[in-house]
Amino acid sequence: MKFTFEPEQFAFRDAVRRFLVVEAVPEVLRAFWETQSGRSPEMRAKVTDQGLTALSVPEAFGGMGLNDLDWILILQELGYHGIPESLSDSAYLGVDILRNLPDGVALKKEWLERIAAGKARIAVGHPVNPFVADAAIADLLLLWHDDEVHATTPDAVKLTLQPSLDQSRRLYRVEWQPSAATRVCDAATGAPIWRDACDRAALSVASQLRGLAKRMLDLGVDYSAQRKQFGRPVGSFQALKHHLANVAVAVEFAGPVIHRAAYSMAHGHPQRAAHVSHARVVAGEAAWLAARNSMQAHGAMGYTWETDLQMFMKHAWALDSAWGTRAFHKSRVTAAVLADGMALGPGATFI
Amino acid sequence: MKLEYTEGQQAFRAEVRVWLAAHMPAQSLDSFDTREGFEQHRAWERTLSTAGFSAVTWPKVLGGRGCDLIEWLIFEEEYWRADAPLRVNQNGVFLLAPTLMEYGSEEQKQRFLPRMARADDIWAQGWSEPGAGSDMAAIRCKAVRDGDDYVINGQKIWSTRAVFADWLFGLFRTDPASERHRGLSFILLPLKLPGIEVRPIRQLDGLPGFAEIFFDDVRVPVANRMGEEGAGWQVAMSTAGFERGLMLRSPARFQRTAQKLVELYKRHQAEADADPSIRDAVVKSWMGAEAYALATYRIASRLAAGGKIGAEASMNKIYWSELDLLMHETALRILGARAELLPTAPDAGDVNGWLDGFLFAQAGPIYAGTNEIQRNIIAERMLGMPRA
Incomplete structure (x- = not known):
């Protein structure tokens, strides 16, 4: 029993963090908002240099062959730095679907190698989301149809842009016709692939939300130390301290839940869906609490376009309904907890 | 990361489970806030100590089992799973002992710890004073060297x-001229000394769970001081503080309550579902207990790897005390009109235990440092926010 990450996992996380601190500053991300795609080929190239696109691509396909536990710390950093979720959609989620396809599927090798090399963006469509993020600039669309996996390209489908509160998001309604030509695998093969892919997507969202919560907490702490009223920093007032301490507690206790869910995904734990949903619920709660309380710490400045807090708040509000609303995830936890025969109580945590 | 128990850990769990099944008291004990119940609990602690189970993390030579923190968690899980008695000597075993191990002289350890493990001595704590509650540095009770x-x-x-x-x-304030955190010393003393008057205070359940203590020229040997004279604050707040923050309330306690709450809800689901927020609170309770267990395993693993924690103890305190309130409030909401019944009520049915737990949960956000103080600690020491 050892519930800690390995030193090399922390070292990789730290390297990614150092990279993002320099490259993903808010002004840069805001500049992407103004572009049609919202994405930057230059940034994707830099991210590829960091190894992020190759992380969980199997070594046989030019990747590093790492798993959910290696991803989970990175995903939190992506959230913390407000990196749009398209990286996770391609390199974590898209890779997961592709690598679990049978080896005979021609598409598998080609696209895994391209993703690892940073030469492909993948967008994934599943009915748990009404819209598909980044569908227009995807090189490949992986779409659900009755548990089958289908693959197509943006030019073969009808896309309707849905502008979002979150300026970093590019959401599309995708209308398309499944056919023998688009079908990659049948429902029997596809069902377990989709099941785990949806859970990985939700886990990714959970970790990003925790990163966002941490960022909003840090912004609130910084601002409250600088802003003075009544002759002293507003952060010295107990009311504000307690607002932000409550956020810190929520962020802290979401961590082990998320990390256990990652372990469960990496090891195919029978309760992994419930573990992921638990993580998703507490991460969503932490992120929304962080948004609200950090906003309060910022006073009127928090309500402005200029203050960077808005970038992270809006991302958190939006992401909280991606890959299953909090209601969806809480209902899955509820079903698990109330199920007959569910092991509850002391000693049941790691069964 | 490896979230499976080793064979040795599984064997230890099995040993504890079998031992508890063989040694558990046939009847539930009276409250340890009664004279009879107190002695019943002392006898139980003695029974535990025969297997080294009264203080599992202590070295064997001092009466413990030499367990690491993961084994401690396993022990606690089995203990709460068995609904074993509350620990009458928890102030000694979980609060004083870690400090003694770090700051006590060898003589003091030998003198106090084996007796504590056998419950020959049961310990009370003396921090608060009428003018020193949350503001503990305002302590005035004097100990003058003679x-x-x-x-x-x-x-x-x-x-x-x-x-x-x-x-x-x-x-106690050993330097009468000192103020605040300076000039305090950490002192151990028998409660039967001449000049000590203990006046019971009835708590919410009517029992004398705590007391006022009056000292009138009470003589205590200097050998009973732990740590240097005047260094009492540092001793009390020392790194041993994290063990207190960790060990005072093991997650198993709350997981047991959450499990019972789920069972209670299922038995009363038809009525309880009239208010969907009850079901939500039940699920939230399970999630909270699970998260607390996971967080504690993580801290235990980090400490095993040589890590340190400090103000996280404050987060734990807030987390479990609010969770405990939520769970017991929810239970009372489910029990409805029967929730108020005392266990002696003929029609009490399955209300047994919830009301006691509910009352005790009210104290959680207050004792061991109010949650307001804990939030200040988090804000100032973890987040680096400016002091007032």
């Missing part, structure tokens, strides 16, 4: 277990 003794005068209050306990540990 030859090889300290002469103690003053008053302590809210001293848990002090009505029936044998010994007391706490902070």
Whole structure:
């Protein structure tokens, strides 16, 4: 029993963090908002240099062959730095679907190698989301149809842009016709692939939300130390301290839940869906609490376009309904907890 | 990361489970806030100590089992799973002992710890005073040096277990000219000394769970001081603080309550579902207990790897105390009109235990440092926010 990450996992996380601190500053991300795609080929190239696109691509396909536990710390950093979720959609989620396809599927090798090399963006469509993020600039669309996996390209489908509160998001309604030509695998093969892919997507969202919560907490702490009223920093007032301490507690206790869910995904734990949903619920709660309380710490400045807090708040509000609303995830936890025969109580945590 | 128990850990769990099944008291004990119940609990602690189970993390030579923190968690899981008695000597075993291990002299360890493990001595704590609650540095109770003794005068209050306990540990002002955190010393003393008057305070359930203690020229040997004279604050707040923050309330306790709450809800689901927020609170309770368990395993693993924690203890305190309130409030909401019934009520049915737990949960956000103080600690020491 050892519930800690390995030193090399922390070292990789730290390297990614150092990279993002320099490259993903808010002004840069805001500049992407103004572009049609919202994405930057230059940034994707830099991210590829960091190894992020190759992380969980199997070594046989030019990747590093790492798993959910290696991803989970990175995903939190992506959230913390407000990196749009398209990286996770391609390199974590898209890779997961592709690598679990049978080896005979021609598409598998080609696209895994391209993703690892940073030469492909993948967008994934599943009915748990009404819209598909980044569908227009995807090189490949992986779409659900009755548990089958289908693959197509943006030019073969009808896309309707849905502008979002979150300026970093590019959401599309995708209308398309499944056919023998688009079908990659049948429902029997596809069902377990989709099941785990949806859970990985939700886990990714959970970790990003925790990163966002941490960022909003840090912004609130910084601002409250600088802003003075009544002759002293507003952060010295107990009311504000307690607002932000409550956020810190929520962020802290979401961590082990998320990390256990990652372990469960990496090891195919029978309760992994419930573990992921638990993580998703507490991460969503932490992120929304962080948004609200950090906003309060910022006073009127928090309500402005200029203050960077808005970038992270809006991302958190939006992401909280991606890959299953909090209601969806809480209902899955509820079903698990109330199920007959569910092991509850002391000693049941790691069964 | 490896979230599976080793064979050795599984064997230890099996050993504890079998031992508890063989040794559990046939009937549930009376409250340890009664004279009879106190002695029943002392006898149970003695039984535990025959297997080294009264203080599993202590070295064997001092009466423990030499367990690491993961084994401690396993022990606690089995203990709460068995609904074994509450720990009458928890102030000693979980609060004082870690400090003694770090700051006590070898003589003091030999003198106090084996007796504590056998419950020969049951300990009460003496921190708060009428003018020093959340502001503990305002302690005024004096211990003035006179030859090889300290002469103690003053008053302590809210001293848990002090009505029936044998010994007391706490902070006293040994430098009368000092202020605040300076000039305090950590002193251990028998409660039966001449000049000590213990006045029981009835708590919410009507029982004398804590007491006021009056000191009138009470002589205590200087050898009963732990750590340097004047260093009492540092001793009390030392790194051992994290063990207190970790060990005072093991997650198993809350997981047991959450499990019982789920069972209670299922038995009363038809009525309870009239308010969907009840079901939500039940699920939230399970999630909270699970998260607390996971967080504690993580801290235990980090400490095993040589890590340190400090103010996280404050987060734990807030987390479990609010969780405990949520769970017991939810239970009372489910029980409805029968929730108020005492266990002696003929029609009490399955209300047994929830009301006691509900009352005790009210104290959680107050004792061991109010949650407001804990939030200040988090804000100032973890987040680096400016002091007032």
